[in-house]
Amino acid sequence: MQTRMSCLLLVAACFFGGAAPVLAHGWLFIPPTPPPPPGPSLGGNGAATPTPYTGPEGGGSPTYNGPVGGGSGATPSGEPAAGGGNPEPTPEPGETRPAPRTRVGNGAGKPNPRATRPTANRKAKVPRGPWKDLVRVPWTTVFPVTENGYAARADAGLRVDEAHGGWKRRAAPSILVVVDGANQKQVKALDRLNRDTRFLSAAHLFNCFRLDRRSMGKTGGGLVLSVFAADGSRIGKLEGNRLNRAFRMLERAYDKKKGCDLSKMLPKVASLVDAIAYCDHHVSAMESKIICTDCGHERHDVVQAIDQMRVRRESLERALGWLRR
Known part of the structure; x- marks a missing residue:
């Protein structure tokens, strides 16, 4: 009985006193090892090496503290610099942390106007559909018409009825452009009308005729855009490659026929x-x-x-x- 009590006291002393493993009754008892304490939050100092600004890993502990910090080596003054250990401990399982706040500013303590600008009234950008390239000014290529045996005039097709060889058209105002197809500047200037949204939409309410100057036996002339009323009378004319005032003539011609604002129809x-x-x-x-x-x-x-x-x-x-x- 005394021998058994001595053995129990010896085992208890080894368990609470942290002694070495003890062999008792044929089995090996190993006391539990306490968990390692958390390491420092910052990495240790990297040791100086022959190569400047390099060095071994810092002394940050991977346990509870994220990855091991990397030493930065010696500074220019010869002193060891602090390592790059993770200053924030790794969260334990089940632990939640708030997301870091995003800095709003331009780096100089001033608010960033782009970050604080309200976006409620902004219009979302709509991608351009491929069918929009098909929307162009509906030009009809025409040829000169002789009137009473005289030399052909550019607007003769509008002055003559369809029954006598005039251009086929609706009872609407007309747009007539005379262009030299071999002149690239004139062709590009005429193509810019397809990017004028007001002119492009309004042109679908007009008769649009395109006459090549070469078909009249003439060369060297400039680009001419004329607008005619429904009765054939001329409203106005633009000469040259700048046609930005063409829409004003369309408004006058439409108002003469309809008596209303063309912009409301666009x-x-x-x-x-x-x-x-x-x-x-x-x-x-x-x-x-x-x-x-x-x-x-x-x-x-x-x-x-x-x-x-x-x-x-x-x-x-x-x-x-x-x-x-």
Whole structure:
């Protein structure tokens, strides 16, 4: 009994006193090891090496403190610099921390105007659809018309009725441009009208004629844009490659025929013209998919979709024609 009590006291002394492992009754007892204490939050000083600003790893502990800090080596004065240990301990499992605050400013203590600018009233940028490239001024290429046996004039096609060889046109004001097709500056100046949104939309309410000066046997002239009323009388004329005042003449011609403001009609016209271009683009894209590339048979669903798109286009054309009255 005394021997058994001595053994128990010896085991207890080893357990609480941190003694070495003890062999008792044929088994080896190993006392539990306490967890290592957290290391320093900053890395240690990197030792100086022959290469400046380099050195071994710092002394940051990987336990509870993130990765080991990297020593920065010696400073120019010869003293060891602080290592780059992680100053923030790694969060324990289940621990949550607030996200770091984002600094708003320009680095000089002043607020960044771009970061504080309100965005509630900004318009989102809408990607440009590929069908918008189809929206252009609807020019009709024409040829000179002789009047009463005299030499052809540029505007003779508007002065003569269609029954006597005049240009085919609607009962609407007309735009006539005389351009030398071999002159690239004139061609580019005429193409810039496609980027003038007001002129582009308004032109779909007018008869648009394009006459090449070379077809009249004349060369060397400049670009001329003229606007005529529905009765054939001239409203105005622009000469040269700067056509930024062309829309004003369109307003005068439209007001003479309709007696209303042309600018109020532009949103409706632009919407219809854009929808018509959308239909043309998708019909062209779907026509290449009528025949199945796998089986070689006709796809009836594609044919039906094309028919529906064409019906929609016809209704849009009728609506645009109603605005042209």
